[in-house]
Amino acid sequence: MSDQKTTTTPKIPAQPGPKPVLLEVDEVTLRFGGVVALDKINFKIYEGEILGLIGPNGAGKTTSFNVMTGVYRPTSGAVRFRGEKVTGRKPHQISRMGISRTFQNIRLFPEMTALENVMVGTDSRHKTSVPGALFRLYRVKPKPEELPQVTATSGIVRTWQEIRRTCAKMFGLSRHILEERAAEAKSLELLRFVGIADRANDEARNLPYGYQRRLEIARALATEPKLICLDEPAAGFNPAEKEELLSLIRRIRDMGLTVLLIEHDMRLVMGVTDRIVVLEFGRKIAEGAPAEVSRDPRVIAAYLGEPADGAA
């Protein structure tokens, strides 16, 4: 499980200059019958940046997310992730390539606990399938800290613990158990990272709204993505919560991830993003640094000029 990490992480060049392209949306068009949802969209996401994707309602923001994550297949054009074609692959393959996302309308697994929700994400990097979970014959040599601990000082309990430790040393531990432990530890760590570890054992449907939003982010992070796409993560948040979310997004970037952010709240977008892409009616109308974009007359006309969207 760890080798995947080391082999797929490219060395980011130390010298300054243009950062490598992580994801490239190349002339993507998507039609639903006569409706053109995306019209020859082009943009690039560079490694380590926070890119904002904005636009009025119905501009095609979520649709472009869906194209990137394999939910829709574009009519023409292609999405490339680190030079590899994403279009045509199934969502779970794309997820394993390193693209993860949250949903605008929260889509957690309501009957599962918060921890299990995140564990579904961590599972995507694990390998145990039905035979492995049933018979546990696939053994791995455990690291010293993974061996069963001998805690009792004396008596039959100690003997038993010693037997278990020796067996684990001799025959190894089943991969299933090690993966299960790793998944649980990592999920808990992520719940702490987004700040909802206190309700790890609650079913997702019983969590308060803000917790559900953050749980979605934790679940998306659990798949060990290179690129995380947040679809209106601040929807319905009050200013204090938005502030918290801002710092969370920055911390995610500091972990080495690239963030693609759809957001309606202009202050939030301006405050956190490095660059912004503006869509309107399925077309890209502007791209650039937040300050440039907010001065662009077309953007003002299309987006900021509409109080229903821009006033939030």
Next chain:
Amino acid sequence: MIDKIRSADRRRVSMLTSVGDRFRALPKWQQAAAIVALVAFLYYLPLLGIPGLTWLRTDSIAGGNNWAGVLFVCAIYVLVAIGLNVVVGLAGLLDLGYIGFFAIGAYSVALFGSVNSPVVKWIQQEFDLPPTWAVTWAVCLLLSIVLTLISGVLLGWPTLRLRGDYLAIVTLGFGEIIRIVARNATGLTNGPQGISAIPGPEGPPSGDNKVFGLIDAKPWYWLAITMVLLMVFLVRRLEHSRVGRAWLAVREDEDAAAVMGVYPFKAKLWAFAIGAALGGLSGFLFGSRNAFIDPTQFNANLSILFVAMVVVGGSGNMIGVSLGAVLLAYLPERFREVADYRWLAFGLAMVLVMILRPQGLIPSRRRARELKDRAAAAEEAPAHV
């Protein structure tokens, strides 16, 4: 009236959950002791003679059926319920043709194990074997599991792309197809005449069988309950693994699961195959105990009964569905007065459960993990995020 029942039901459930929580709070050795006691009781059941409990026995009423025989039927129904629970309860696929797998399991022991089956006769001719030759019971056991597993995959492969109601209709058709093929493929299955002399663990049924005879059902029950316990153990392992989480995730939100790296098709296919194998195992025991099967024993009614067991018991919860299976198999035997109206009674029960308690008698509840000690350990050595 309905409100009164609801509030009573709520009290019952909170009592049940507190029982569950208290059980989980017990020290491990006490839990183990409780489980051992329960298992011992299950093995003791056919001999049940505790004063005050003997009224439970079905032969305590006039004309009642053999108690151990009824228990055996309960056990194979529990096996069916556990299997169907994987498909319906965990993976969320409504399978109305489960009887098909049950039938395949029963027919695979009949076709390969009985000297009267056309298949065995053909093999005897082809390979110059003596007319008493047939495949051994133990091999038939493996065969029936493997064959139903394969049939589960074969049915699942094309149909699992369908969702919800469409899948239910296709599987309903599958159950009927199996029965109709068994009825009409005379050259293969003897058609409506059925197949007799299906072997048990001691070989084909005869008066010489000491343990697994036709009269005494107790050993059969013990065999079945052993299988049930083994399968409960195995399915539990699956439930609390990566695979089990993938099933739940697919049940809850297939698209979100796919985006999180679960391949829904694969997860569903596994659920289907495992469910099928369990149904096949149950059918195998049924055929083996009955020693005679014919296509009329596998009608669509039973499929509905199987789904009813899962839904009434509480889909997604193994204890719940087992209870559902036992209730639906046992009650008509003990209360013969209602046996004639049992479909009516089941229908009423289903409607009541749907109104009062859509999640079943013992609803599934996610296991809370013990995080405290691990959390401390994680603090010491933070996982790489």
